[in-house]
Amino acid sequence: MKKNITINLCGRLFQIDEDAYELLQHYIESLRHSFGKSEGGDEIVDDIEARIAELFTELREQGNEAITIDHVKAIISRIGEPEQLTENEESDKSDKAHKFDSFNSAAQGVYDNVRKRTCGKKLFRNPNDKMVAGVLSGLAKYTDTDPVIWRLLTVLFSAFYGVGIIIYIVLAIILPEARTPEQLLQMEGKAVTPQHLADIVVDKDQSTTQKPNLFRSLFAIILKILFGFFVGIASIVAIILFCGFLFALVVLVSALTFPVNSYMPFSLQAMGLAELYETNPMILIIFVFSLFMMLLIPIYAIVHMLLSLSKKVQPMGIAQRIAWILLWIVALCSIIPCSISMAKFRHEQRTKEYFHTHIYQDVLMDDNDMDFMRHGEWNLIKAEDCAHYTAHGEYFDGNKSVRYLDTYNDECRAIYQVERKQAVEPGIYRLDCIARAEGPGSFVYAIGDSKMLTSIPAYGNRGGELAAQIKKELSHMLASDSLNDVGIDESTKEVDIKGMKFVLTDLHQDNKKKLKRICKGYGWSIVSIDNIVVTGDSITYGVSTDEGFTGHPYRAKWFSATDFKLTRTGDLPHIKNDKTRHPRIKRNKRR
Known part of the structure; x- marks a missing residue:
């Protein structure tokens, strides 16, 4: 049983289903959004509404007492989507204006093709057609292409020093997965309507019963092996980072606890950084802060990913992931010059100490040279x-x-x-x-x-x-x-x-x-x-x-x-x- 609504369209009353009304309302709002900024856009939308009213009248004369969602879909396909109408209007204007040369026309054609394929869509990882993380299937949905093309390109780029795998892992970290029906509709560029939501649920149930072919299964096995290999390496790196973080924490606590002139292990004096701390402490402060950020950000990202896979927390959004990556890059760019400055200071300090404590007959020399000269009476x-x-x-x-x-x-x-x-x-x-x-x-x-x-x-x-x-x-x-x-x-x-x-x-x-x-x-x-x-x-x-x-x-x-x-x-x-x-x-x- 469906609920009917009475609407007034161009001075005419019509009985329409609730889901059909939502679809019609979304369609008219899309038209106003598309034509609102153009000259005479309101008149175009009014003409389209009048045409819809005429078609509704024809349906009522044919004996249809209420307008259903199928009737609205048929009318929309007959009139055209807002994007199609906008492109037709732009093409009419371009015909009246001057024509581009061949190069500009080709470039404009490529741009229009890409825009047509991606218009109204959002990039997600596709959970319904994934072999590893759904990145390539999501790119295929976003660009309206075959996922096999993206998978072959990934294999091809992986042969060049693993670039394809690195890009895949980065996209798997940045891109969110389309979990809800609304996100699945946004991934395909469809309007969020009850009918579309019902279609998503039906398609999802059908996709779970589909049997993969031999090529898909073989490709999935290869990708899973590669992904498992890099996941193992990532796990080892995570453990090493965690151990490095604990060691850095112990060193920092020791350096702050012991006096500056103490020779206890991990004190500033024992590490040869006491003089640097007295002359330029900002280098050490920036180095310590950057080091902790470089170690903590990957550890936090890995723990959050594990918790999201276990459904205990929500996955990171794209903005949050990009922010963490940029912060890690900033920490890396900060720690490199600090490390160079510290190494240069230690080298100068050792050279200074070395030569000032080993003088033989008014000549600066190392310990081995001095002992040989002294024992040989040279x-x-x-x-x-x-x-x-x-x-x-x-x-x-x-x-x-x-x-x-x-x-x-x-x-x-x-x-x-x-x-x-x-x-x-x-x-x-x-x-x-x-x-x-x-x-x-x-x-x-x-x-x-x-x-x-x-x-x-x-x-x-x-x-x-x-x-x-x-x-x-x-x-x-x-x-x-x-x-x-x-x-x-x-x-x-x-x-x-x-x-x-x-x-x-x-x-x-x-x-x-x-x-x-x-x-x-x-x-x-x-x-x-x-x-x-x-x-x-x-x-x-x-x-x-x-x-x-x-x-x-x-x-x-x-x-x-x-x-x-x-x-x-x-x-x-x-x-x-x-x-x-x-x-x-x-x-x-x-x-």
């Missing part, structure tokens, strides 16, 4: 434009822990001279060491009665004379069963090359890798200075790149030297003469 004569003063990692036998004299300057401008003084008896001596250089201009020197120089061979850090000599001395080692067969002392693991004994650590009979590392050489060569005459009580020796001392320009980026050994090779000539004359004097006295 005196730093000159040090200009030197990146460092010692190094390790490329010792001739592959032992990366052995440290040696070394300096570096990419522009070949390092002036580096280091020496030490050794007490000796008068005599003739030889100085041996192993050294290497990237280019010419570095020298090993010895000062006895006079200054003697020998240049360091420039083999770079590959090969070198020492490696060639070791290969020659140990050429039969790979085929030998005993180290003694090739001149190596098995108890000390020493090899004698030109009078210098080199200890080959960790060398066993079956250890062939050690020999291979030794044969790389790393550019080392044996550098010797022979016939050093000493009539005093000491010899000074060292290395130098100073052109004023060596007389040669320095054109190397780096050089290295180590294993200095001083050997007495003979007596002074006048001492030998005294020993030969002394017996003759005694014989003369006996005579």
